[in-house]
Amino acid sequence: MLISPRVHACDLPERYDALVEEFRDRPKVEIMPNGHLVSRCSDYIIYSVEAKNIDAVVKTFGPSTKLGAIVGGQTSCKAPEIAAFEKHLPSDVSIVSCHSLHGPGVDPKGQPLVLIKHRASDADFNFVENVLSCFSSKHVHLTAAQHDRITADTQAVTHAAFLSMGAAWMANNQFPWEIPRYIGGIENVKINVTLRIYSNKWHVYAGLAILNPSAQAQIKQYAESVTELFKLMLAGQREELRSRIHNAGAAVFKGQGNEGLLLRDEVLDRFSLGRKKENGLRVKNNHLSLLAMVDCWWKLGIVPYDHMICSTPLFRMWLGITEYLFRNPELLEEVIDTAVEDNTFRADDLEFTFAARDWSSRVSLGHFDGYREKFEDIQKYFAPRFPEATRLGNEMIRTIMEKTREG
Template sequence: MVPVEDVERVVAQYGPSTRKDAIVSSGTSVMTPNIEAFEKYLPDDVNIINWHWLFGPSIEPQEHDKITADTQAVTHVGFEAMGTAWKNMGGFPWENPTYVGGVDNVKVLMCLRIYGGKPHVYSGLAIHNPFAREQITQYAKSESDLFGLMIQEDEQQFREKINRARESIVSCDNSHILLDDRIMGEFSIGIPSEQRTPNSHLSLLSMANAWYQAGVSPYDNMICQTPLFRLRLGIVEYLFRCSELLEETIQTALYNKRMRRDDLEFHTAVREWSTIIGNRNVSGYHRQFEATKEFFADRIPEGMRKSNELIQRL
């Protein structure tokens, strides 16, 4: 196996000696760098076949990368930023009543699931996919715009942005995921769900706004659904389809000063991750990932186990 960041070097070294009519293939989650390297270094009489287990032959490489940018790269960054924010605050989310309850149980478990993995897997998806960098930049912009309106307590503009994003999700003709709050509530790893306090859910509001601003239909991308993407879309959908929870979220985002530090830390973390990826800083990505992973190290095994159970149930 060749890591995506080494593909061009390896193809440049060995590609020219490929025998006539040979088949050269790649099955990575990022197609663009491979296609560029193959076309640049392989002989003209070589057959190139790219594949991925989540896609059929009708999907072009660029379309593949555009979809995985949303289903994988942006999904991962959202949860990675949550983890970094909690680390920088010096507190575990399962000890804070703001981060318990159905939706937040999913956020915490998916965050731990990602940090139970290897950084090179996620950095390759984010940094070497040109569409991922674009969509992550949009996610960071959406988050920054919403956070700015929250600081100003500009309810009118804030609601306008949220309502436009909500309409694009609720009115979608595709099948909805419709997560079960009762089941989500069973997967707390700390404070019981009954003790939860309101949350601004800035990460989820930002995701919906980013989809709307980029003209992305997340339901169309279910063609390449991963458990993480399905759950991320599911909790965004749940928030926007539950009018009572959405109104509580809006009020908390605009007027709950207790949440302001949490939101500031998340805002900073999103900006950090977006900058690292925008600069194509692989080593910086790995350092940021490992530092956050170390903070959660003692609970990652439990998070992996419970996230597996959650995925099976939902």
């Protein structure tokens, strides 16, 4: 007898009535009052909760899991998730976790979807693959440890950089799209991605940063790279700054020319929240955030191209603009000269340095509440421009995904 599949779901108790109403006309979706009822009758169960809450939630509902069911989770940090499953689930339960490596609003087609066969038969793993095939994503098979290391390499520092930009702009009471020096080219990516991150939920980034040990170390190194490079700029130590930047670039980009760039001017200039100056001239910037990113990768021995198969759209954009800078010798020399001789961005760089160090401190101390407070304060500041930034960001991601290649 063929049984028609059904979806059983639940959320926090206070959302029960609203969800019942929302799915009233979806006969194959049944909203249940709690996780016990979902767990006892479902063959495949996915925990979609914040990483910091995963242990408590699995402890509460895990013992009710149906005999022989398959259980997985969607957290961005797998170490605490897998630990919770091993600790609280019955031994007869299979564990197959997943993680879509893209944010909300991004078309999942062709995007990486990590699948982790932690404790399961081939048949159970194939079942999960078949269920998730509806996304048309690119399945990547990893262990939990591999997932956490790769997500740290490709996401943690990327997020820290954009979070720090937003904090610096707010500290200077700036809306960067209203300032000519932040219009066009690389600046478009910085602004759009920063606003895209701040338009999402804080816990999406906090869990990955705080609960992933590799991420903590990388965010700390990024803050150190920002600080050390900024000190060299302030001291006017041109040759030491140039040597450090070129050494980092040579290690990360392996001396490639400017052929096959992930991003080019015509792509970078297309997406702007502001209006470019009438004379079309680009304002010179020392791009401290980008220099520090490559310096951080160099110090940690990370080659970003190694993880392109698991790269998120945001990471590809970030790698694209760092590559654009470092593989353009004339632009890189201009940036070094600007860093030493031009004070236009000095106040911005000071606040950016403060912000990078502050985010690193909050992550190192494991302060979820402190992380949330800072994130949501900045979120409120930029909120009026989120709809337009999201629209432009989606267009930018689609374009960049067409232009980027897998390494």
